Amino acid sequence: MEHRRKKKGSSKLLIIMVIVLALLAIAAIFALKFYTDINNPENLFESTLPEGTPAPVELTPAPADEGPQPSPTPDQESLLSGQADAEFMSNRTNILLLGIDESTERENWGTFRTDTMILVSIDFSNNDVCMVSIPRDSYVKIYNANGNVANPSSPYSKINNAFSEGGGAQKKGFEYSIATVEKLMGVKIGYYCGFNMNVVKEVVNAMGGVDYEIDIEVKMNGRELHPGMQHLDGQGVLDYCRQRKGSSDIARIDRQQRMLTAILKQLKDTDQIANIPSIYSAVEANIMTNLNIKQISSLALVALRMDMSQLSRYTLEGKAMDILGRDCYCLYVSRIEKIVREVWGQSVNLDSENDVSFIEEQVEAHRALIADELNRANIAYSKAYSIMNNCRELIDKSSYDTLKAAAKELLDAIQKENKENLDAYTPYVEQLCDSICSQYGISIY
Numbered sequence: 001m002e003h004r005r006k007k008k009g010s011s012k013l014l015i016i017m018v019i020v021l022a023l024l025a026i027a028a029i030f031a032l033k034f035y036t037d038i039n040n041p042e043n044l045f046e047s048t049l050p051e052g053t054p055a056p057v058e059l060t061p062a063p064a065d066e067g068p069q070p071s072p073t074p075d076q077e078s079l080l081s082g083q084a085d086a087e088f089m090s091n092r093t094n095i096l097l098l099g100i101d102e103s104t105e106r107e108n109w110g111t112f113r114t115d116t117m118i119l120v121s122i123d124f125s126n127n128d129v130c131m132v133s134i135p136r137d138s139y140v141k142i143y144n145a146n147g148n149v150a151n152p153s154s155p156y157s158k159i160n161n162a163f164s165e166g167g168g169a170q171k172k173g174f175e176y177s178i179a180t181v182e183k184l185m186g187v188k189i190g191y192y193c194g195f196n197m198n199v200v201k202e203v204v205n206a207m208g209g210v211d212y213e214i215d216i217e218v219k220m221n222g223r224e225l226h227p228g229m230q231h232l233d234g235q236g237v238l239d240y241c242r243q244r245k246g247s248s249d250i251a252r253i254d255r256q257q258r259m260l261t262a263i264l265k266q267l268k269d270t271d272q273i274a275n276i277p278s279i280y281s282a283v284e285a286n287i288m289t290n291l292n293i294k295q296i297s298s299l300a301l302v303a304l305r306m307d308m309s310q311l312s313r314y315t316l317e318g319k320a321m322d323i324l325g326r327d328c329y330c331l332y333v334s335r336i337e338k339i340v341r342e343v344w345g346q347s348v349n350l351d352s353e354n355d356v357s358f359i360e361e362q363v364e365a366h367r368a369l370i371a372d373e374l375n376r377a378n379i380a381y382s383k384a385y386s387i388m389n390n391c392r393e394l395i396d397k398s399s400y401d402t403l404k405a406a407a408k409e410l411l412d413a414i415q416k417e418n419k420e421n422l423d424a425y426t427p428y429v430e431q432l433c434d435s436i437c438s439q440y441g442i443s444i445y
Contacts, residue, residue: 033160079407083297085295095119096192118134119187121187132343135159138184138316139321141154141180143182149190150165150166156359159181173394174288185334204237208235210263264308312343316331324366325412370422377428385407403429410422
């Protein structure tokens with residue numbers, strides 16, 4: 001089970017974490033650029049900048065030596081403060097980040113699920129930023145845009161299905177995802193930001209790559225990375241963070257977080273920050289959000305003021321389980337409540353039916369309910385398997401192909417413990433086996 005889970009969603013964690021914090025920095029430059037474009041730049045800065053000062057969008061390069069960077073100039077901060085949304089900044093703001101499968105075409109976003117979900121909470125009073133990663137396979141109740149269970153007859157699904165069940169980006173995918181996370185965590189979410197997952201390549205390449213000391217051997221699709229300090233492009237960063245063999249999910253998340261730190265440090269500690277307008281241009285076509293320019297300016301203030309130590313990161317904890325033939329991640333609700341207390345300072349009583357203990361009880365009850373059916377189905381499948389493997393030369397091709405197709409469907413129903421399909425295919429396979437045995441004089445024991 002663990003081996004299968006290693007191949008799933010945690011490889012996406014770095015991508016979204018990089019994007020959101022990079023966008024906080026990008027927002028600062030974009031906001032400046034936006035307002036200097038629509039207002040006469042000379043008039044805008046005439047009374048606040050001394051003669052000979054470079055254009056405001058070109059930030060002062062970082063000093064050659066390492067160490068803390070100077071705070072943003074008062075003029076830049078003053079400009080952003082004037083354009084920011086004071087009401088937006090008066091309270092803690094929660095933004096749900098959704099990473100869309102990077103292999104899809106952007107125009108088809110509406111038909112696909114979210115590979116990564118991270119709830120970002122920003123406290124404007126002290127510039128603290130917290131990210132809570134929600135594993136894509138989390139097995140929870142899915143809610144619709146009205147805050148009701150989307151499918152009462154089958155309320156549970158993997159949380160990354162919420163987006164597609166809402167009709168994706170073209171319909172109410174964002175609303176379904178927000179409602180589901182709100183019910184799961186007990187906090188209100190006002191904003192969303194959806195990303196095409198190819199953005200990470202564009203961000204890293206637009207900033208000219210990143211210097212990083214690789215600590216493991218990486219082999220992926222014919223590409224290799226070897227331990228040691230090296231300069232990575234966007235593809236190299238992805239390969240390093242996705243490495244699966246010889247690793248665990250925890251180790252991989254640790255690598256992703258260390259890579260995140262390196263990328264952000266490079267953006268903050270070198271003159272790469274001056275390239276952020278072009279970085280934004282590279283990624284903006286792959287971003288969907290309900291944040292407006294004033295709210296982006298508000299986020300820009302956080303980017304200008306925050307220190308890396310003000311970033312905290314959490315991941316919802318759970319237990320890998322096989323549920324009806326699917327690899328799922330069942331959450332510990334009490335640990336979610338603890339995160340909410342630590343980050344939001346709220347005591348919440350969350351839905352215990354999302355907890356791993358409740359789901360385990362339901363799974364066992366379901367198995368007990370269909371135990372006799374599963375036993376009968378396994379016997380029928382064993383007969384079919386025996387005929388196909390031991391008597392193939394005795395029966396005609398048409399009978400063989402028909403039995404093979406039916407047996408395949410029955411096996412799938414057994415593995416998924418699908419009662420409806422068990423009821424349909426068990427007697428059908430039994431009938432086929434009896435008919436073939438009678439027609440060809442075959443005895444199966």
